[in-house]
Amino acid sequence: MTENQNSSRFEKDAGNYRFCDARAVGQLEPCTIVIFGASGDLTSRKLLPALFRMYCAGGLPHPVTVVGCARSRMDNDKFRRYLKESAKQETDFDDHLWQEFAAHLHYFALNYDETSFRQLADHLRELDIVTGTGGNRLFHLAVPPSLYGTIGGLLGGAGLNRENIEGSGWARIVVEKPFGRDLVSAVQLDESLRRHFHEKQIFRIDHYLAKDTVQNVLMLRFANAVFEPLWNRNFIDHVGIIAAESLGIGKRAGYYEESGVIRDMFQNHMLQLLALTAMEPPSQFEAERVRDEKVKVLRSIRPFSLKPDDNLVLGQYGEGIVDGNAVTGYRREEGVDPQSLTPTFALMRLFVDNWRWKGVPFYLVSGKRLKSKVTSIVIQFREVPHTLFQNILAARIIANRLELWIYPEEGIRLSFQAKDPGPRLCLQTRTMDFNYRDNFAGPGFDPYAKMLLDAMAGNQMLFWRQDAVEASWELLTPILHDCEVCRGRATLLHPYPAGSWGPEGASAWVERIIGSGAEK
Numbered sequence: 001m002t003e004n005q006n007s008s009r010f011e012k013d014a015g016n017y018r019f020c021d022a023r024a025v026g027q028l029e030p031c032t033i034v035i036f037g038a039s040g041d042l043t044s045r046k047l048l049p050a051l052f053r054m055y056c057a058g059g060l061p062h063p064v065t066v067v068g069c070a071r072s073r074m075d076n077d078k079f080r081r082y083l084k085e086s087a088k089q090e091t092d093f094d095d096h097l098w099q100e101f102a103a104h105l106h107y108f109a110l111n112y113d114e115t116s117f118r119q120l121a122d123h124l125r126e127l128d129i130v131t132g133t134g135g136n137r138l139f140h141l142a143v144p145p146s147l148y149g150t151i152g153g154l155l156g157g158a159g160l161n162r163e164n165i166e167g168s169g170w171a172r173i174v175v176e177k178p179f180g181r182d183l184v185s186a187v188q189l190d191e192s193l194r195r196h197f198h199e200k201q202i203f204r205i206d207h208y209l210a211k212d213t214v215q216n217v218l219m220l221r222f223a224n225a226v227f228e229p230l231w232n233r234n235f236i237d238h239v240g241i242i243a244a245e246s247l248g249i250g251k252r253a254g255y256y257e258e259s260g261v262i263r264d265m266f267q268n269h270m271l272q273l274l275a276l277t278a279m280e281p282p283s284q285f286e287a288e289r290v291r292d293e294k295v296k297v298l299r300s301i302r303p304f305s306l307k308p309d310d311n312l313v314l315g316q317y318g319e320g321i322v323d324g325n326a327v328t329g330y331r332r333e334e335g336v337d338p339q340s341l342t343p344t345f346a347l348m349r350l351f352v353d354n355w356r357w358k359g360v361p362f363y364l365v366s367g368k369r370l371k372s373k374v375t376s377i378v379i380q381f382r383e384v385p386h387t388l389f390q391n392i393l394a395a396r397i398i399a400n401r402l403e404l405w406i407y408p409e410e411g412i413r414l415s416f417q418a419k420d421p422g423p424r425l426c427l428q429t430r431t432m433d434f435n436y437r438d439n440f441a442g443p444g445f446d447p448y449a450k451m452l453l454d455a456m457a458g459n460q461m462l463f464w465r466q467d468a469v470e471a472s473w474e475l476l477t478p479i480l481h482d483c484e485v486c487r488g489r490a491t492l493l494h495p496y497p498a499g500s501w502g503p504e505g506a507s508a509w510v511e512r513i514i515g516s517g518a519e520k
Contacts, residue, residue, distance in 0.1 A: 028061035028456050029169070030133045032124060036151055037142035038068025038079070038107065042176070044086040047142060050449040052087050055101045056094065059449070061456060065131045067106045069120065079107035112150055117158040124160070136169035138455055141176065148175055149192030156196025163201070174203045174455050177268050178259065179464065182480060183473035190466050203455045204464035208269040210447035210454075213406040213436065215462075217276045217377065218290075220404070220412065227402075228281070230381070232356045237399065240363045240378040240513035241273050244370040246322050248498070249344075253335030260342045261314075262480060265366040268464075270348075271298060271472045274362055277377055278352050287461040291468065298471035302351040304479050313494065313506040314483065315345035317369040320498030327369065327498045341493055343483070344368040347506045363513045369498035375406040378513065398429055410436040 033051070035043055054060050068079055080102040087098055108123055110116035128135050139155060141148055152173065155161050163170050173193070180186030193202055208214060221228055230236070243265060249256045256264065275294035282289035305311060318329035331338050345367030352362065379402040403413040412434045420426040454462055483492060494503035501507035 028453070029136050030061050030063045030131075031136035031138055031169075031456055032065040032067060032127060032131075032133045033138045033140065033452075033456075034067045034069060034120075034124070035140045035142055036069045036147075039070040039072040039074075039082070040142055042142040043068065044083060046448050047140065047452075048083045049087055049090065050446055050452060052098065052101055053090070053446070054449050054453070055104075056097050059453065063131045063133055064104055065106065065127055065133050066104055067108055067124065067127070069108050069110050071109065071111060073109050074107055076105065076107050080105050112147065112154060114154065114157055117154040117160070121158040121160055134169045136171075138172050138174065138452075140174040140452075140455075145176075145178055145180075145189070148189060152193045152196050161196045161201070170201075170458065171197075172201050172203055172455055172458070173197055174205055174451075176205055178263055179204055179268075179469045180473065181259070181263060183470060183477045186469050186473045190469070199466060200458075200460070202466075203451075203460060204466075204469065205451050205455075206268050206272060206462075206464055207447040207451060209272055209462040210450035211406060213404065213410045214273065214276065216412075217273075217404060218285075222281050231379075233358055233360045235381055236360055237380045237382045238361045238363060238513065239274075239277060240365070240376075240380065241270060241277070242365040242374055242376055242378075242510065242513075243269060243273075244366065244372065244374045244501075245368050246370060246373045246499075248317070248327065248330070248369050249333055249336075251334075253333055256344075257336060257340060257342055261344055261346045261366055261368070262476060262483070266346065266348065266364065267472050267476055270364045270366055271475075272464075273377060274301075274350070274352075274364065275468075277379075278357055278362070280356070287459060290461055291465045295465070295468045295471055296354075297352060298468055298475065300352050300354045300357075301475055302353045304348075304350070304475060311349045312479065312492075313345075313347040313503060313509070314343040314492050315367065315494045315496045315503040315506065316340070316342065317344050317367070317498045318495050320369070320500065322369060322371075322499045329498070330368075341489055343493060345370070345496060345502045345506070347502065347509055363509070365502075365510055365513070367502055371499055371501050373407060377404040377406070378402070379404075380513075397427065 035047060037043060048066075051060065051066060074082070083105065084098060084102070087093060106127065108120055110120055124137065125135075127133065137160065139151075139160070141151055143151065152161075155171075155173070159168075161171050161173075162168055175193070180189050221231060272294070275297045278297045279290075279293040280296065282293050316330050319332070320327060320329075330336060330342070330344050331340050336342075346365070348364045350362045350364065351357070351359070381400040381402070383399045384397055397417055398415075401413075401415045403415075405411050405413065414432045415429050416432070417427045418430045420428050451462065454460070483489060494506070496503040496507070501510045
């Protein structure tokens with residue numbers, strides 16, 4: 001058997017064969033998970049609930065230790081009680097399992113200075129001896145990006161960045177987006193981390209990539225012979241990618257006023273979805289080869305221009321009706337400048353100038369306070385080159401469409417034309433649907449759990465690599481400069497009512513590009 005054959009297996013489930021990656025079945029190495037910002041919102045809402053679900057499902061390594069670090073003063077018991085309140089929000093919360101899990105939780109109060117981090121290093125070494133975690137450490141930075149470089153430097157100064165030295169195991173650091181706010185700051189951030197950590201130790205997390213329906217883009221393309229031969233400029237008219245939200249900015253005014261929709265969504269999630277859709281098949285399904293192909297796509301995107309202006313439409317939501325409730329406009333949100341020119345909506349047209357995609361537009365749409373929460377990728381095929389029914393049918397034949405649904409539906413829909421029953425020749429659009437919820441039983445890991453598992457396993461497949469970060473910022477930094485510095489900045493920003501599909505004109509684009517997705 002070949003290496004690839006050895007690393008996979010198949011199972012028969014309800015009469016269907018499932019091909020599974022056998023490498024995912026192996027045991028994870030014991031480790032200590034250190035979370036900086038442990039008293040914050042991200043830890044209580046996302047990280048610890050994800051770890052608890054993994055523990056309940058038997059998905060954590062054994063032994064495992066979780067150490068929360070923050071400036072807040074509390075002991076282990078108070079830390080455990082604090083996190084239990086969030087865990088209890090789970091519908092299937094089990095108090096007995098929580099008590100077992102909580103025994104693995106520890107807290108270490110610190111300041112972000114050399115003395116505290118030397119004390120942390122001593123504390124972690126003591127825990128290694130007691131728990132048997134072998135010096136393997138995963139550092140998760142659930143803190144503001146301004147602290148990334150500081151914490152990286154302090155970890156290095158305390159020797160916590162070293163691997164396989166003086167009894168230490170591996171050391172990995174997980175950073176959350178945003179990875180800078182433009183190309184210069186992204187490079188500076190990387191330089192500050194790379195002074196102490198190698199690229200293979202740095203895990204830049206984008207939870208979008210861990211969604212099963214996002215990962216399935218590659219499976220659909222490269223595990224099915226029917227799609228890949230058509231996946232090019234000869235057969236595809238355009239690609240639409242939408243990530244719409246019905247919510248506003250909530251309590252994130254401070255962050256959002258500094259970022260806007262392009263930094264918040266396009267630099268990471270939207271360009272990653274584009275790269276997955278447009279990439280060439282890697283020679284092997286292996287982290288670096290997959291990431292190589294995604295970087296090639298980002299580097300092939302045509303340099304952006306605001307002229308003609310239909311390459312970009314920016315908007316900002318006003319008051320309106322969402323889900324039957326009246327909501328306020330962006331400029332009246334708490335913490336927002338009443339004269340703010342921060343965009344909350346963007347529709348961007350990009351072109352990938354390579355052999356496969358030359359001339360095919362990619363439409364990327366994202367915004368706050370839109371009609372509904374929808375995330376999908378739409379492949380719009382070209383119309384048939386010649387219709388032999390032109391003398392029979394009054395209307396043109398509608399082209400095929402492939403829709404990859406990420407949220408709220410999770411599935412795949414392919415539209416095609418079929419004849420209605422009866423003596424007359426009548427064509428009607430029909431669909432073939434695949435829905436994840438209808439076809440897979442049992443709970444799965446949420447994106448944060450999947451990312452944490454991959455980080456513990458050392459698998460960087462679903463994490464950003466620095467060259468991809470820089471390629472995305474190279475594309476977007478000139479756009480941000482034009483939108484934020486140019487004299488006519490206010491004229492580029494179009495208002496739209498909350499609960500709509502965006503500014504006038506752009507909303508028609510959304511409905512035309514996304515098709516049935518705009519009706520959801």
